[in-house]
Amino acid sequence: MTADTTAATPGRSADAFVGRLFEAGLGMFEVMSVYLGDRLGLYRALHTGGPATAADLAARAGIDERYAREWLEQQAVADIVDVDDVRLAPEARSYRLPEAYVEPLLNPDSPYSIAPLGRSIVACAKVLPQLLEAYRTGGGVAWSAFGPDMIEAQGDFNRPWLTGSFGTDLLPAIPDIHRRLTTEPPARVADVGCGVGWAAISMALAYPDIRIDGFDLDPSSIELAREHAARAGVADRVSFDTRDVAEADAGAYDVVVVIEAIHDMTQPVGVLASIRRLLRPDGLALIADERTEDTFTAPGSASERFYYAFSVFTCLPAAMTERPTAALGTVLRADAMHRLASEAGFARIDRLDEPALDMLRFYRLTA
Numbered sequence: 032m033t034a035d036t037t038a039a040t041p042g043r044s045a046d047a048f049v050g051r052l053f054e055a056g057l058g059m060f061e062v063m064s065v066y067l068g069d070r071l072g073l074y075r076a077l078h079t080g081g082p083a084t085a086a087d088l089a090a091r092a093g094i095d096e097r098y099a100r101e102w103l104e105q106q107a108v109a110d111i112v113d114v115d116d117v118r119l120a121p122e123a124r125s126y127r128l129p130e131a132y133v134e135p136l137l138n139p140d141s142p143y144s145i146a147p148l149g150r151s152i153v154a155c156a157k158v159l160p161q162l163l164e165a166y167r168t169g170g171g172v173a174w175s176a177f178g179p180d181m182i183e184a185q186g187d188f189n190r191p192w193l194t195g196s197f198g199t200d201l202l203p204a205i206p207d208i209h210r211r212l213t214t215e216p217p218a219r220v221a222d223v224g225c226g227v228g229w230a231a232i233s234m235a236l237a238y239p240d241i242r243i244d245g246f247d248l249d250p251s252s253i254e255l256a257r258e259h260a261a262r263a264g265v266a267d268r269v270s271f272d273t274r275d276v277a278e279a280d281a282g283a284y285d286v287v288v289v290i291e292a293i294h295d296m297t298q299p300v301g302v303l304a305s306i307r308r309l310l311r312p313d314g315l316a317l318i319a320d321e322r323t324e325d326t327f328t329a330p331g332s333a334s335e336r337f338y339y340a341f342s343v344f345t346c347l348p349a350a351m352t353e354r355p356t357a358a359l360g361t362v363l364r365a366d367a368m369h370r371l372a373s374e375a376g377f378a379r380i381d382r383l384d385e386p387a388l389d390m391l392r393f394y395r396l397t398a
Contacts, residue, residue, distance in 0.1 A: 061109050066149035074128055074136045082127040139187050140194050147187035154181035155344040162348055171352030182251055186227030193229040198237025204386040208315055211285050212238045218285040221309055223276050224292030228256025235265040245271040277305045284309045287316040294320055294363040295346055297356040303375030307398050316396040323364050338362045372396050
């Protein structure tokens with residue numbers, strides 16, 4: 032007699048599963064509606080101009096009035112904006128953005144910032160036809176295919192902690208790195224996979240004597256990084272270049288940082304070996320990557336579900352565009368990071384559980 036493998040797992044039912052996916056679908060639609068409000072400047076128009084009718088919002092934001100009314104009504108039904116009196120005629124109703132939602136929707140430096148989530152999800156949706164083909168053929172989806180939404184969202188996901196605490200709290204909590212950044216002669220730092228530049232800018236503001244070179248292969252990210260550095264007033268001490276790290280000066284850097292980029296690399300061992308080559312004999316590398324669970328577990332935590340979602344739609348497909356590829360995906364566990372760094376020739380790899388971030392873990396590598 033064999034076991035009945037078709038029996039339902041306790042607590043599961045078709046009804047509950049359908050309900051779960053319905054709620055998830057509803058959530059996705061609402062996230063996309065937030066994307067509209069974010070990209071069209073509708074939330075900012077409501078906040079800066081105060082309560083508005085559909086006609087008011089259309090005039091302020093430069094959109095069609097009928098679309099403005101439909102979006103406002105949907106936002107009110109979804110409890111994202113407030114409406115003054117539902118009994119009024121549609122054109123007479125006035126809407127406002129609740130004060131509690133101003134930071135999440137309008138302040139990219141706030142730890143509550145959530146608007147980038149909408150941009151990244153919409154960017155993933157844009158490439159679904161290409162992704163289907165990639166899954167069938169084993170090909171990939173180039174990072175550039177995701178467009179400006181993903182580029183900006185990637186930078187803005189990390190922006191709050193980078194601008195808020197990286198240079199002022201997190202780096203000082205790692206004594207050997209902090210010491211090198213504050214002693215003479217002034218340290219030279221490389222930011223590898225610098226993206227739109229927030230890590231380098233944060234370090235330059237916190238450590239005014241250091242010099243930083245940022246490297247990234249994406250020209251649009253470098254362009255944004257230069258703009259951000261100029262606005263922050265650090266362009267005289269921070270440079271950004273579209274350049275392969277393998278071409279950078281050997282033995283020139285005291286500290287190298289890599290923020291949430293190793294798991295995206297097609298050849299992570301080669302890049303880590305190049306980073307080791309950049310370091311002076313007493314140099315240190317600081318890697319930040321996903322704060323994954325130590326082992327695969329299913330069902331998984333909310334953070335693991337989040338990492339795997341990005342891996343399915345973004346990180347793995349982007350890494351599959353080149354051959355050969357390590358094809359790591361987003362879920363880079365601590366033992367895998369240790370293996371990659373060891374293969375790259377680093378003598379010591381320290382997993383740093385403190386300082387800690389909710390979604391990221393630090394590793395200190397010693398050449």
